[in-house]
Amino acid sequence: MRSRFQKVMKNQKGMTLVELLAVIVILAIVTAIAVPSIGGIINKSKDDAQKSNALMIINAAKLAVVSNNETIMGKINSTDHKITLQDLVDEGFLDSVPQNPYLKETTYTGDKNYVTVTQAGSKYVYTVTLDNKSGTGNTTTYDEKGKATK
Template sequence: MLAQAIKRRLSKEENQKGFTLIELLAVIVILGIIAVIAIPMIGNIITKSKADSDLATARQVYDAARLFVTAENNGNFISQDIVIKDADTSTKDLTQNGYLESTIYLPSNKKEITGGIVKFNDKGVLVSVAFYNSDNPTGSTALTYDGAKVLKQE
């Protein structure tokens, strides 16, 4: 009797194929909950990585400016503003002297940096790095980083 009940149960399970509607709905609900949690997290990661990449560019520009001052001004930082890129060819800048590539792009928005200034105080400490781009051709600052923030970037 027990053997017959087991055989009947096994034969029913062998004939069943696929998932029930409840099982499918449970999986869809679980996937929906995961998506609701994950999508904002992914958005925040992307935004943070864009900001970090711009900050890394500012750090590279600072390093180029430091090399420029060391080589061209014998290490004399006396309250100096170093021009990143300037349309005026008479001005010494980082791109004309080969410390930076002639075309630099901000990683976050892929727009060309058309100018900018690296500011040092009279003790040679970085004050700020400012970038201009094609959205702000009149010289208004598109992106400015505080010196302490740039120096923390590795």
């Protein structure tokens, strides 16, 4: 009987507790490496979307200036040189106010999001100021090349 029991025990296949723990440790290490990397990729894609929005808005403002739109040119010639995103939509240079990539289902609203157009000699200089990641009124300004200036 005892030899039969030993024979059955030798034929059993499966993982020991130590092997199982080793697999769990390996999975934990892989997860610890992968999760921060994925988070970084998501944040980078949001940063890229923000930059793309800034460039699109600047191009809309350039088109408005080139078309010599009265409303837009009046804003440029005012003391603050600011064109709101809603102005660009109202005058037909943007289809709609873009969505803020950092805040789900929220567009750039309020007076914190605008294009500044200043004249430097015979040339216009464009910058766009948009809500940043927090959406709490802190802003980031982008130049015509999409570089964040502050």
